[in-house]
Amino acid sequence: MSKYILGIESSCDDTSAAVWSDGKILSNCIANQAIHAQYGGVVPEVASRAHQQNILPVVQEALNQAGITKHDLSAIAFTKGPGLIGSLIVGVSFAKSLAMALDIPFIGVNHMQAHIMAHFAEQPYPEFPFLCLTVSGGHTQIVKVSSPFEYELLGETLDDAAGEAFDKSGKLLGLDYPAGPLIDQLAQSGKPAYEFSKPKIQGLNFSFSGLKTGILYFLQKEMKKDSGFIQNNLNDICASIQDTIVQILVGKISRASRETGIKRIAIAGGVSANSHLRSTLQVKAKKHHWELFIPKFEYCTDNAAMIAVAGAFALEEGRSDDQKIEPIARLSV
Ligand code: KG4
Ligand code: ZN
Numbered sequence: 001m002s003k004y005i006l007g008i009e010s011s012c013d014d015t016s017a018a019v020w021s022d023g024k025i026l027s028n029c030i031a032n033q034a035i036h037a038q039y040g041g042v043v044p045e046v047a048s049r050a051h052q053q054n055i056l057p058v059v060q061e062a063l064n065q066a067g068i069t070k071h072d073l074s075a076i077a078f079t080k081g082p083g084l085i086g087s088l089i090v091g092v093s094f095a096k097s098l099a100m101a102l103d104i105p106f107i108g109v110n111h112m113q114a115h116i117m118a119h120f121a122e123q124p125y126p127e128f129p130f131l132c133l134t135v136s137g138g139h140t141q142i143v144k145v146s147s148p149f150e151y152e153l154l155g156e157t158l159d160d161a162a163g164e165a166f167d168k169s170g171k172l173l174g175l176d177y178p179a180g181p182l183i184d185q186l187a188q189s190g191k192p193a194y195e196f197s198k199p200k201i202q203g204l205n206f207s208f209s210g211l212k213t214g215i216l217y218f219l220q221k222e223m224k225k226d227s228g229f230i231q232n233n234l235n236d237i238c239a240s241i242q243d244t245i246v247q248i249l250v251g252k253i254s255r256a257s258r259e260t261g262i263k264r265i266a267i268a269g270g271v272s273a274n275s276h277l278r279s280t281l282q283v284k285a286k287k288h289h290w291e292l293f294i295p296k297f298e299y300c301t302d303n304a305a306m307i308a309v310a311g312a313f314a315l316e317e318g319r320s321d322d323q324k325i326e327p328i329a330r331l332s333v
Contacts, residue, residue: 003074004066005315006098007308008059010091011083011111012137013042014301015054019066020308025121027065028298028305031058037176041167048086055094062304073104075320077311080108081328082138088327096323105320109310111302112333115268116145117313118299118306126293131262133253134333135277136269136302137163137178140206140249142256143333145266148313151333154256155204162245162271165208169215169241173230183238184274190235192243194218199248204256206248215241246277250284257290266293273300 002021009016013036018028031054036042063070078095081088092108099106116132119125129146131154140157160168163180170179196214199207219237222229230237249271257263265285271277278294285292299305314320 003315004068004072005308005311006059006062006073006076007304007306007311008055008076008078008091008095009111009114009302009304009307010051010055010087011079011081012087012302013047013050014303015051015058016302016304017055017059017062018304018308019062019068020305020312021066025305025308026067027062028303029058029061029065030303040171040177042084044084044086047084048090051087051090055090059094059098070098070102073102075099075105075107075311075315077107077109077307077314079111079114079307080325081331082111083327083329085327085329088329092325092327096325100323105315106325107311107314107319108321108325109307109314110331110333112139112141112331113151114306114310116143116151116266117148117310118268118295118303119266119293120148120309120313121299121305122296126264126266126291129262130264130266130293131253131256131260132266132268133249133272134268135162135249135271137161137167139269140208141333142204142253144260144262148310149317153333154260155206155252157206157208158201159207159209160212162206162208162249163269165211165245166241166271168212172212172216172219173234173237178270180271180274183242184276186235187239187242187276190237190239192240193233193236194240196240196244198244204252204259206252208245208248211244242274242276246274246280249277250280253281254284254288257288263289264291264293268295268300270301273297
């Protein structure tokens, strides 16, 4: 008999539900919260209220698209952390209550591990061990993945995440939140004409806060000379910011590959949707004979398919949680 796992993701500002069955994703529904754009970032209280409104219709839609009812479910997987506590509480309480009412197992999933497990939503799967560069709005990590349950953090950001570097730079340019996708789009018609200094951080760690300050000073200086500098050169400025961030990320994952001898390289998280990051890694992969794993766009940014996949691995190992499980805002990979 087929197993059906419902995944629920509510760690930040997107409410998502997905259904996994026998190695396949049958549905992956996402309710985005556009309301945050007017505030220039995610407002936690607004996010948790929107999750409360969205969660029931999103779960129903995921079940409908999968062609099943809640009574067909074998288990429910949900994000237990890391994330915004108010947002997590909505998903955790909903998932636990529904699973208890249906008398089926439930599994709390680590959001950062799930971003990596998104690579198992569709074939071809990476073989273990592989290295994953997880780049999102809250995290920047290089992780050695030895099995679905073994993660070794080799490096991480000491301050801002790569997605934050995109979003905060975009804010300086007057772009809406989240600026990452907009910078990607605008950069397509620009050249990396301006150079920003890159941080000199030892080992496999990252730092992005200095870049943001460097960009601020650069813009202030240029605007003194020409008040229309940003409008007149927006595409080139975006291409330059994007190129700097991508060079930093690609430099560190290349170093991680050299140091570990692992040539299976994966990327995950919202910033892995970036077209320049993808194409730069493809060039590197050819040069260094890497096996490169790039997820489909819908599995890069926050989604519940990755939660359902991580839940499926756990269930296969006979792992599940009990009533005591609670959301954890800070949780490492
Ligand atoms: O993984 P994600 O959806 O949510 C978190 O867990 O943070 O990542 C969101 C981040 C945002 O910072 C957004 O600007 C960035 O991913 N992002 C991008 C692109 N698409 C999303 N950054 C650069 N280029 C993109 N195409
Ligand atoms: Zn995420």
